[in-house]
Amino acid sequence: MLLPGVELSVKEGSNGIHCLIVFKNEDWISGDTEKINQFLDEVFKGIDNREKENTRCNMDLEHTVKCLDSYNNDYFIMMAHIEQKSGFLKECNGGLITSLSSKKWFKDNILGLQKGRARKEMKKLKGWMGYEIPYIEGSDCKSVEDIGKGNPCYIKIGDGNFDSVVLAFKDNQNRISLSQKKYNHGYIKSIQFIGGKLDAQEILLSPELNSLIGIRGSGKSSIIESIRYALDIAPSTADKEYKNDVVKNLLESGGQIILNLQDDYGKEYKVKRVYGETPHILDHNDKEINISINTILQTPLYFGQKDLSYMDSGYELNLLNKLVGENLSGFEESLRKVNNRLNNDVSKLLDLEEEIEKIPELENSLSDIRHKIKIFEDKGLAEKLIKQVNFQKDKNKIQRINKLITDFYKEIQLLMQSNIVADLEKSKNFSSIEVPNIATKVDREVNKTLQMKDKIEKIAAEITTSSNLMTEYLKDIQETINSLEEEFAEVKREIDIPNLDPDDFSKYKMSEEKIAEKIRNARSKSEKKIEIRSKIKGILEERNNVLLDEFNKYKKSIEEINSNQSALQLSIEFKGNKAVFLNDLIQNFKGTGINQTSYKAISENFSDFTALVEDVLVDNSKRISDLISDTQLLKLKERVRTAYSKLINIRTNNKIEINYHGKPIAKHSIGQRASALVLFILSQKKNNLIIIDQPEDDLDNQVIYNEIITNVKSRKANVQFIFATHNANIPVLGDSEQIIAVSYDEKQIITEIGSIDKKKIQTKIVDIMEGGQEAFSKRTQIYNLWQKG
Template identity: 65%
Template structure:
């Protein structure tokens, strides 16, 4: 029992047995114990109290308890006592601490019963009242100096506390010290109005519990159910649950629906063959400094593939190496939100492997099983560089904004391509005067050939060469078109459609038949595309033949052309230059026409860039809204923290990135400051320089600096577009910005920030008390942990007793280290051995604890 620490179990506080006069059993006498325990197990009752009417049978109780123990069921001794109070007496369920009341073969329960029923016959009748009222009964019980507690039975029925007592008596009794100390709950408080009235009379609340009040084996567990949260099958664990009833009792079953780590096993290294079972709620690794608490939490972090912060990454990496040693391995068993089980195995230095319940590798990430696990190691809470608030928020909402990053990269690529087109066009337009001048020069040189009457003689060769170039250009364009069609043929979309062609539906089969028909229709286009490609290829081959044909003709005319050139004998005129000049003339005319045509599209390119810049900002605003919504949740979940967010507000980050990007431009600090305050980010700066002729930027820098800025933007715009101006998040703690608080207060604010999240399955924090003060831990942190732990798994490494004790830690792992081996002692906070460990480790031992308690009591009395 309780391998994973404290857990919810069903409890029946009102069980009768064959020893009770009112109980009916028709089975074989030697089968009673087995039948009884079988029915407890069948009803999933793991804690029961034997409460026969005014009677306790030690032999029967021991037989039942022995059998129950084998089935991991805890039975406690008790009695249903009818006390002399109210109109018809009150039935009380008295639960005894076995170690106190039963010693070997002797017990004090019947001695107590003999005392309170002295002179009264037929006491086993359920309506027979003892000779003591409630106060007298408690006084008699206390005289034995043994531990016990009382539950008021079936309080709304006959002989019930509410039914038999009036408001004045209830108010009077409930104010008594002995009542408050010993009466710990009410059974079968079922009418809401009556329970409100009861609480009004009393002035405080007690838990409502259930018991089947069974009169036969078949009635065991019937009726309403009761659950308690315990970590040890003992009287003390049950009494602790009833005293902390707000957190440890329930009339409905409690199930854990969040993903969590079930166990951590280490193979090799300093914890070879040790396994740590974890609770889905609060787990506390305790130990003196240097005991190895951090080693375990770092091993878990490493297995989950969570990178430590850059603050002390090397140190944390060494901690894991020191624990696991060469070849060491961590195996984590975990469960997701859908109650499916997995294993993560990671050998030191290797990648983690995630396996399903069948041991098959499934190739998913940890985040797909454990929803956004958070880890904060030593110093992480006090490490506060610029922008740490956003980094922290990113850990919490990273899953929600992941696709924004992908879309932003696509937009940045699109924007970069458009800017490239504009720069290329601008460069060509700038070169246009030179192109025209070159054309004029070439025409002048051609004119010299014409004046000497050589044009006619050389035109045949020039025309053939021009025809060859035209055919060659057609051949290239046809092949380029063919490549484009082949790319379309191999489109991933067509491949995916082909895989989806035969989908079926059990709900709308006819609709999916029609869907398949349309997919097949699109797939059929693939055949048509292939036919087009074949036609293009056929044309390409034909044009190639034309090219080869004209090349053969030119080759056959080479001697004719050579003869013409030999006949020309004009000083300073080379006939070969004429052909080159005519080729250059054609190329320049085409290039000038092309640039002139493209210049007309400049406005379209600029419009596209403006639209893409707006698209980029709209995407960033959508991401900003996700942050804003998350911040509103955080602000509404608690009162200590207030978060605010400003769109692209981290100007310090933008300023630093400007310095890095324009290093060497001779821009001074004041100008950098002005640029960062005037422009929201690099995209705004690039837009001003490229689209608005530096209208804004020119007023912020000198002319010489502007020239350098323009040049550096042209060289680096693709990289600059990737650099974001982060949103600025301000965290206020108790109304004051976190940056103006002490380290301890800042860390406290961050822990509260972390604990206020709703979407994280696991939160691990290593020794938060290093940066927190005890008052904050108790007043705020512990309160929030107790509120959140039914929905989030916490793993704390700590040497502060407040966390495991006041946090009511479901599982405690006491760690010790002797330089060669790291050892653990594991159990819930209910476990006596663990309680002793807490006192020894965290309070300096029992003697120190007792002395402090004495001093605190003296101070309190003074």
């Protein structure tokens, strides 16, 4: 962009001062005619050689401004090379600078100071003026080819026109810099749509503030929700079904959304999602990669319509999880694994107890069997029949041993076929550039270990031989038994006692051995029960440590959040959500006869369901028995025994409280609550992207102007904001880098994209958000009258 201007020496200070006048092209130049030379003729009236560098015009700075104003055309002035000869600072003393800079005409028209570099002098200048205007650089070129050479100066404009430059100077803290702006946060570069109501459209986004504007029902929320859908962020409970329907209506069957992203390090990615399918993440080569979106965009925050005012049970934890995001990844998986181990060991404990509880019944059975055997002994038959019994016992033992050998062989085979062996094979030939000697030693040990594989294979072959021999021995004993069949039959024929079957003796003896073995095993498991109880307690402690790790992570995040701002303060209590725990107790122990008072006592005496399971199943109901009646206890114990797996997986969440100016946020009005949450969200420093759909629905204009806009402007250089809004304050006062004007014609959504500096976009803002130019002008007139009044 090229704007017309002159460097003019005016009669001010000891030697005159140089100023740069920049003219609005369309005001001062029209076709072949222009008014710039007319102005110069006026200020140099009667002076020859005005083109010479140090030729001063007839007027001082004030009268030069008045002369310019007489043309009723736009312009602005910058003071040239202020520290050098004929510079504003060099030629004017402190008193003159103080006098000039206090004038309204000076403040309105002198917008910049060129080549102010000495910090000490700049400090003096600020003291004399009492305010700051931007320092700029310039190439001071003598030809077109020299443009851009010299010290750089950067100006942020959204359109190549005079007005955007003037706005940049007037908002210089945000728009003018002596260093180039670099974005070090991840952000969405653009959104593409294939199919649906935005088919073949692409929306380019700024790394800073993006505002979706449009009348109600124009499609703003549809675009917001589609971004949310592409990022795989689940909608909140508020209007969940509606929000999912909005995405479905926008993308339609087979429709696709593509987000082009950049991470903190400048690497580019794509997120593609077809409606109804899972999202796919691709690198800059369009190759699919297995990473999470949070790896690219650090914990993006999304708040849809009504999310700021909707406060269901547990909203505090949901909000904190949004802010903490990826920092807590892995905890749920760790907890799931611990819970599974706990379930398995509780199941083993109950099985052991069931076996132990059967001991009296088994002992009774054993007594009955032994009584029947004694009848044979009393008749003198036991010695005659015992030989067949012994043969059968020996055969059974050999069969059991054979099974153990076979099982041992199978375990070895499983080991040999496992991934461990395959992974060790892949680890061979290890080498290193940095530590070659160590690498050689490591590779030697890998090869040694793999040599064991051959030894194990030999052992497996020997076990196979043993197993085959055992099969032969079984055949041998069976042949021996078969050869003695006639002998056994002869013994039985000799026995002729009424109501006494010789074959029963063998059955009784075998049963006696089996029952006795069961009793021995059950008694030995009494000791194992103590061992498994101890193991369960260890797992319970491990589970608690996992939850404590998560709690401490939350606590650390809360401390960081609280230190960033003071209005909203969070606190957390480990397993402190007793209200939810109480409700869960009532739901899970219906029908046990426990009353409300007892439920409350249980919730106060136990931290969670696992503590209750521990007391009932491991500690013989030591604590719970003091809180409920014996009848209730019996029913509760039965419920715990049958539903322990479900109960273990029910968490008592940490209690999180949010206070706004010392008062619980839930006790504030909806507007105050929403305002507090928005300010709180904007204060977060670990989130690359913040998306909010129509925050003004729950906020008043004063809050938006005084607090929200201020925060957005201060944070947008480090955070990408995407707002959907029908409130003009956000895009206009927030100085939105990109505006997406949205309209809907029943078949498709149409977008018009540009910055706040573009005339077309400005017209859209007036038409959409101010009710049109006429309504805007009338309001302006009324406001001006009110100010005069």
